Amino acid sequence: MTVTQNTKTLEEARHMAEVRKDEFYDYLRLESVSTEHKQIPETVAYVKDLIEQTGGEVKVLDDLGGHPVIYGYFPASSSGNSDRTLLFYNHYDVQPADPLDEWHTEPFEPTVRDNTLYARGVSDNKANFMARLNALSILKESNDGFPCNVKFLLEGEEEIGSPNLGLYIEKYADLFQADACIWEAGSKDKYENYIVSAGMKGIAYFDLEVTTAAIDIHSSIAAIADNPAWRLIHALSSMKNEKNEIVVEGFYDGIAPLSKKDKEAAANQPFKAEEVKAQYGLTGKFITEGTDVTPAEALAYSPTMTVCGFSSGYTGPGIKTVLPKNAKAKLDCRLVPGQNPKHVRDSLRQHLDDHGYGDISLTMVAAEGAQRTSLEDPFIETVVNSAKKVYGDENPVIVSPSMAGTGPSELFEKYLHLPIAGVGAGWAYSGAHAPNENIRLADFYQNIAHMVELIKVFGVEKN
Numbered sequence: 001m002t003v004t005q006n007t008k009t010l011e012e013a014r015h016m017a018e019v020r021k022d023e024f025y026d027y028l029r030l031e032s033v034s035t036e037h038k039q040i041p042e043t044v045a046y047v048k049d050l051i052e053q054t055g056g057e058v059k060v061l062d063d064l065g066g067h068p069v070i071y072g073y074f075p076a077s078s079s080g081n082s083d084r085t086l087l088f089y090n091h092y093d094v095q096p097a098d099p100l101d102e103w104h105t106e107p108f109e110p111t112v113r114d115n116t117l118y119a120r121g122v123s124d125n126k127a128n129f130m131a132r133l134n135a136l137s138i139l140k141e142s143n144d145g146f147p148c149n150v151k152f153l154l155e156g157e158e159e160i161g162s163p164n165l166g167l168y169i170e171k172y173a174d175l176f177q178a179d180a181c182i183w184e185a186g187s188k189d190k191y192e193n194y195i196v197s198a199g200m201k202g203i204a205y206f207d208l209e210v211t212t213a214a215i216d217i218h219s220s221i222a223a224i225a226d227n228p229a230w231r232l233i234h235a236l237s238s239m240k241n242e243k244n245e246i247v248v249e250g251f252y253d254g255i256a257p258l259s260k261k262d263k264e265a266a267a268n269q270p271f272k273a274e275e276v277k278a279q280y281g282l283t284g285k286f287i288t289e290g291t292d293v294t295p296a297e298a299l300a301y302s303p304t305m306t307v308c309g310f311s312s313g314y315t316g317p318g319i320k321t322v323l324p325k326n327a328k329a330k331l332d333c334r335l336v337p338g339q340n341p342k343h344v345r346d347s348l349r350q351h352l353d354d355h356g357y358g359d360i361s362l363t364m365v366a367a368e369g370a371q372r373t374s375l376e377d378p379f380i381e382t383v384v385n386s387a388k389k390v391y392g393d394e395n396p397v398i399v400s401p402s403m404a405g406t407g408p409s410e411l412f413e414k415y416l417h418l419p420i421a422g423v424g425a426g427w428a429y430s431g432a433h434a435p436n437e438n439i440r441l442a443d444f445y446q447n448i449a450h451m452v453e454l455i456k457v458f459g460v461e462k463n
């Protein structure tokens, strides 16, 4: 323990976690698997109850379809700053627990082993929601009460791509209006750094298909009939050159150049090239080698175009001389701020048509825009400085310009116009979406303490 750590807040966090433990565990017991629409009404009622138990007001919004969106509100106390509002985004849904035989304990029965709490959805993201409520309980019991207004937005469809969230945020933008937002999840990395993430990449996912015959044909006919696999290969290879530059006109439209601060943030990432190569067993060099972009910069800021899968004809053992009737590919593009998924789709379509591949179908099957809060935004500094009070020297606080995953943060930026930062109680081996999902209790206590410190600092800042 170092002198910089705020041991009093940590002690209060540990205590409050103990006081509200049963409520937390009952929340984890709810099997709120969104893709199976499981226990959604029960979970909504339970979340409503949790917020009310903490002293907040609740509205359950369900007029626009999908699983309900929950609004929670804690007004600043009389000595607090009612001009400042912090918004917490969380989701009450979880991923399915499969494969069940790989769990060491029941996924929906919270179990502590070696100071680690196991349950489906605990790191993604029920513990983070509970940490935020615990922080509010601590502040409520303190002499000064709530230092600012605090709002919650909880949705129940994050794990299925938030298909209805945009409708709710647009309609209820006034209700959710705030000065800044803390995102649902976050974690320490494998070096025990506490990560504050300032954004996430977007995604555009495509199915491509071309059919050149009604039936599979004897391959001798290839002397006169076109081969759909070659057509698709040629079409794909026309989109990205051997220097890994994406040469689809319009693909890079809207991307702003990197600032000095952006480059500094990338340089500060604990990226260890040899470790990453060993982790994946990479056989070649990084594709950034020989370019003026570092691997850390590329991970944070470069859009990608990846052939995720390709299928055509016969791929079994031995020989089958066949001219296949069709070929299919799956293509994903990780997007950065400024890129619009629909514009990317239109650019790909135009590229295919212009290059003589009008017969290749292109369907966008998933799309989410990217979002990144400017690293110059004072909110990032507020989150970092309040974290430093808790994490001390043992857990350096590091700003990650863009996290690996994708989420609906672009909607928050679009309709609520606020800076967003992601922090949470996870660690490098939390196993979100995987069997034996877990958080370490020590991380949970620290995260509660961080939320206390953050809300306090946020309340005294001016707009």
Ligand SMILES: [Zn+2]
Pocket: 095, 124, 159, 432, 433
């Ligand atoms: Zn998730």
